[in-house]
Amino acid sequence: TQLLEQSPQFLSIQEGENLTVYxxxxxVFSSLQWYRQEPGExxxxxxxxxxxxxxxxxKRLTFQFGDARKDSSLHITAAQPGDTGLYLCAGDPASGNExxxxxxxxxLTIIP
Amino acid sequence: EAGVVQSPRYKIIEKKQPVAFWCNPISGHNTLYWYLQNLGQGPELLIRYENEEAVDDSQLPKDRFSAERLKGVDSTLKIQPAELGDSAVYLCASSFGTGGTEAFFGQGTRLTVV
Structure with a gap:
């Protein structure tokens, strides 16, 4: 069971555009992390x-943690091809199971 | 400083054969994680160690999977026997402490069971 749902699952946009991932x-999470993963890494x-x-x-990435610590967003301004990758959020539950x-x-795919 | 080292990078085996993966965490990191990642999905925790103790192995399929971290440093993950559905990337990560501290990942081992 996935506690964290991300949207969209796939996103393909032109270089220079802005985007938000949720x-x-x-x-509730004590903390939340964002990771980027490239193929083979x-x-x-x-x-x-x-x-x-x-x-x-x-830099061009803005991260926000929701007031209730249940959600987060990642906003990228003026996306570049180097931003291409799999973006993962990861949470440390406040329940204490660590x-x-x-x-x-x-x-995310950024089209040149 | 060396990062998390995993070997092998790739492994192809026939079903029903055994396979083992090795991980050397960052020096001084007492917490070690093994994750399974299917293509295009987020990693799923298999087991978490604090030093040599497995503190969370609730998601480890214990009928065929086993892991050890005997000296609280490097770790091995074994599958015996492997099934077709085990094909995935197996990621090892380590952190200094737990509870939201940064996890550093190795490059993973891509397992293909044929």
């Missing part, structure tokens, strides 16, 4: 958010 759950951490309502920016649970993933 990560939703009915569970393991996921690489982009950011960790820990406070409800928190917003973090990493299991890093991954979302279903969003496969």
């Amino acid at each position: 990560c939703n759950s009915s569970s 393991g996921p690489v951490l982009l950011v960790t958010v820990v406070t409800g309502g928190e917003v973090k920016k990493l 299991k890093l649970t991954f979302g279903t993933g969003t496969r």
